[in-house]
Amino acid sequence: MSGQPGLDYRFDTRVAVQYDALRGHPPEVSGDIGRAISSQVGERARVLELGVGTGRIALPVAAAGCEVYGVDLSAHMLAALSRRIDDDGLEGIHLAQADITRLPFREGVFDGAMAVHVLHLVADWAGVLAQVSRLVRPGGTLVLGRDWVDPESFAGMIRNTFRKTVVEVGTEMLPPGATAAAPPSGGAAIVKTLMALGARPVGEGEVIGAEWRTELTPRQVLDGIRSRDDAESWVLPDDVLTETMRRLDAFAAAEWPDLEAPQPVTRRFLLGVFRFSG
Numbered sequence: 001m002s003g004q005p006g007l008d009y010r011f012d013t014r015v016a017v018q019y020d021a022l023r024g025h026p027p028e029v030s031g032d033i034g035r036a037i038s039s040q041v042g043e044r045a046r047v048l049e050l051g052v053g054t055g056r057i058a059l060p061v062a063a064a065g066c067e068v069y070g071v072d073l074s075a076h077m078l079a080a081l082s083r084r085i086d087d088d089g090l091e092g093i094h095l096a097q098a099d100i101t102r103l104p105f106r107e108g109v110f111d112g113a114m115a116v117h118v119l120h121l122v123a124d125w126a127g128v129l130a131q132v133s134r135l136v137r138p139g140g141t142l143v144l145g146r147d148w149v150d151p152e153s154f155a156g157m158i159r160n161t162f163r164k165t166v167v168e169v170g171t172e173m174l175p176p177g178a179t180a181a182a183p184p185s186g187g188a189a190i191v192k193t194l195m196a197l198g199a200r201p202v203g204e205g206e207v208i209g210a211e212w213r214t215e216l217t218p219r220q221v222l223d224g225i226r227s228r229d230d231a232e233s234w235v236l237p238d239d240v241l242t243e244t245m246r247r248l249d250a251f252a253a254a255e256w257p258d259l260e261a262p263q264p265v266t267r268r269f270l271l272g273v274f275r276f277s278g
């Protein structure tokens with residue numbers, strides 16, 4: 001289930017077009033995220049973004065004053081971002097179509113780097129972090145950002161049940177003798193790898209970069225996962241997704257009598273901040 005370098009076939013035109021509609025942050029939230037990241041890396045910092053996508057994070061970080069160098073494999077995602085840069089007349093974003101496992105930059109050239117929802121797509125994420133530790137100057141900063149959904153909310157319950165079911169179904173469907181694919185690279189393994197590379201976490205745990213509330217229905221959340229508009233379902237084989245959705249639909253129907261009724265959800269954008277030894 002974890003991605004291989006080059007396995008970006010799902011980041012095609014359909015995803016590039018829908019990405020911002022489905023995953024975009026409200027404008028004021030984007031502003032908060034841009035300022036929160038720039039305050040960690042330095043206001044005029046030169047920052048590398050791994051898997052820049054459509055610029056959901058790069059655009060507000062550049063608007064907050066940083067010089068952002070965004071790398072992505074997907075020509076479609078980069079084309080969507082180029083259009084937004086032109087539309088906004090924004091300077092301070094530079095794009096490169098490249099594989100983050102082979103980053104085309106000189107050592108020590110960046111003040112900071114950031115990665116949001118991308119390392120779990122790359123099998124050799126540890127190798128990517130090793131490169132980042134060389135490209136970021138001593139004393140520079142790495143920000144690992146992620147969207148957070150209140151686990152106590154209905155959307156958080158669907159998300160957690162989805163993750164558990166994917167592991168169950170994936171394991172049941174393996175051919176005899178095969179071993180289960182590693183789950184997406186988790187937080188603890190990343191922290192351990194970064195510390196071995198000479199980086200130290202800044203502060204106690206993750207920082208809240210932004211917090212906001214939305215209203216969604218259980219049906220919307222289920223359909224987002226089913227239609228692969230959800231980041232975690234993009235990479236699943238068809239048979240695993242079909243069976244997972246059968247079980248997830250049954251879970252939701254038992255839990256909420258009206259799947260069309262909107263419910264509030266608290267969301268956050270969290271930053272894990274690391275500093276490379278100076």
Ligand SMILES: C[S@@+](CC[C@H](N)C(=O)[O-])C[C@H]1O[C@@H](n2cnc3c(N)ncnc32)[C@H](O)[C@@H]1O
Nearest residue numbers: 011051052053056072073074077099100116117
């Ligand atoms: C889930 S999207 C996240 C985009 C952006 N970071 C965000 O949070 O909006 C993941 C992005 O990583 C890119 N990607 C995946 N594997 C990659 C690789 N090996 N090298 C470069 N980009 C990659 C995809 O093309 C996609 O644009």
